[in-house]
Amino acid sequence: MGLMPVESALQTILNGVVLLGEEEVAIDQALGRALAKTVVAARTLPPWDNSAMDGYAVRSADATGPGVRLKIVARIFAGDRPNRPIGPGECARIMTGAPLPPGADAVLMQERTRADGEWVELLEAVAAKSTVRFAGEDTRQGEPLLPAGTPIGIPEAGLLWSQGLTRVTVHRRPRVAIASTGDELCPIGEEPGDRIFDTNSPSIAAAVRRAGAEPTLLGLAPDRLEEVKALFARGLGFDVLITSAGASVGERDFAKDALEAIGVQMEFWKVAIKPGKPLAVGHRGTTRVFGLPGNPTSSLVSFELFVRPALRAMQGLPAAQLPLGGRLATGLKKSAGLRHFVRATVELKEGELWATPLSTQSSGALTSAATATHLISAPPEVTALAAGDRITLIPVSWVG
Numbered sequence: 001m002g003l004m005p006v007e008s009a010l011q012t013i014l015n016g017v018v019l020l021g022e023e024e025v026a027i028d029q030a031l032g033r034a035l036a037k038t039v040v041a042a043r044t045l046p047p048w049d050n051s052a053m054d055g056y057a058v059r060s061a062d063a064t065g066p067g068v069r070l071k072i073v074a075r076i077f078a079g080d081r082p083n084r085p086i087g088p089g090e091c092a093r094i095m096t097g098a099p100l101p102p103g104a105d106a107v108l109m110q111e112r113t114r115a116d117g118e119w120v121e122l123l124e125a126v127a128a129k130s131t132v133r134f135a136g137e138d139t140r141q142g143e144p145l146l147p148a149g150t151p152i153g154i155p156e157a158g159l160l161w162s163q164g165l166t167r168v169t170v171h172r173r174p175r176v177a178i179a180s181t182g183d184e185l186c187p188i189g190e191e192p193g194d195r196i197f198d199t200n201s202p203s204i205a206a207a208v209r210r211a212g213a214e215p216t217l218l219g220l221a222p223d224r225l226e227e228v229k230a231l232f233a234r235g236l237g238f239d240v241l242i243t244s245a246g247a248s249v250g251e252r253d254f255a256k257d258a259l260e261a262i263g264v265q266m267e268f269w270k271v272a273i274k275p276g277k278p279l280a281v282g283h284r285g286t287t288r289v290f291g292l293p294g295n296p297t298s299s300l301v302s303f304e305l306f307v308r309p310a311l312r313a314m315q316g317l318p319a320a321q322l323p324l325g326g327r328l329a330t331g332l333k334k335s336a337g338l339r340h341f342v343r344a345t346v347e348l349k350e351g352e353l354w355a356t357p358l359s360t361q362s363s364g365a366l367t368s369a370a371t372a373t374h375l376i377s378a379p380p381e382v383t384a385l386a387a388g389d390r391i392t393l394i395p396v397s398w399v400g
């Protein structure tokens with residue numbers, strides 16, 4: 001298999017995504033998830049015409065211009081139920097959110113009036129309907145409120161709470177198994193001796209959680225085919241299996257062989273990117289499998305570009321981060337052939353995002369990802385970018 005361009009790799013991954021089933025959850029548990037069913041409005045809001053400001057409820061026919069004086073016959077607060085009608089030459093003091101009294105059809109904000117005991121003088125004319133929030137302006141009982149597929153953010157949750165709803169139906173979270181391989185690895189918390197700590201397992205688990213999915217750590221296997229197979233096989237009951245390391249062409253890189261040996265059908269192997277070239281993607285039954293590279297930065301970049309979009313799409317959420325346009329603050333050089341994802345920090349200057357590449361870009365070093373907030377996507381054919389060049393920036397989800 002040749003190197004896959006990043007766009008086709010992502011497209012292949014997304015084409016194979018199966019939307020997960022539904023579950024009903026409390027609204028605060030639905031935040032960051034997508035509605036699986038359209039929600040219909042349970043209430044008409046606002047329930048009655050009400051004032052949008054603190055001021056005076058008037059009959060617009062009376063309020064013809066500056067100098068008009070009206071008698072204040074009521075004071076209406078939010079929570080009141082006014083029933084005394086406003087007659088000709090009359091008005092009511094009214095607060096924001098208070099129901100409009102019968103007879104009144106507009107409100108004049110307090111700042112455009114002069115109060116004088118029981119009377120108020122208008123400083124301007126008031127058009128019918130002005131400064132009034134009409135019944136049903138926001139939502140109407142029985143009408144669709146939020147369509148299936150809507151991601152629930154805080155305003156959407158607020159809208160649901162404003163309807164008196166407490167539970168909604170969303171797509172369930174993907175269950176994700178994570179398996180790391182490598183003779184050199186030591187579980188965190190154990191005495192490492194000559195080994196290095198298994199950084200990828202907990203880092204990938206954290207990234208999985210941030211993508212709205214539920215991680216399960218399967219642990220570690222040494223670089224022996226049979227043990228790698230046995231570890232990976234335990235991930236086949238999950239929605240997704242993510243393996244870390246051994247995905248390249250080294251003599252003890254068994255990830256791809258082990259996956260194939262346990263029945264995983266490969267969709268592609270190796271993408272034309274740096275970091276993250278040795279990515280293996282496949283499936284067995286309903287389990288989607290991602291074989292990530294071992295270098296911690298490579299595995300994070302691959303996760304960001306390919307696994308996170310898949311996990312989000314499985315939940316009915318928009319898959320990829322919206323890329324941004326920016327400018328390069330300092331020039332960079334690269335080899336031709338691969339698309340580079342350069343870890344960078346970004347600042348806004350004179351209305352534009354200026355990206356500065358981190359000084360280290362070694363995929364073997366986590367310092368080449370730490371503090372980065374964006375990836376500069378540098379096209380395969382390009383070998384140099386100059387300061388000031390226009391670039392595409394991808395925000396990363398791993399930021400602190």
Ligand code: AMP
Nearest residue numbers: 180197198199200245246247293294295
């Ligand atoms: P590999 O893909 O197995 O060739 O690993 C590439 C590099 O990543 C090697 O330097 C490994 O030691 C390192 N590496 C692999 N897995 C992990 C891990 N779980 N945590 C930290 N480093 C790792």
Ligand code: MG
Nearest residue numbers: 182245246294
């Ligand atoms: Mg290895």
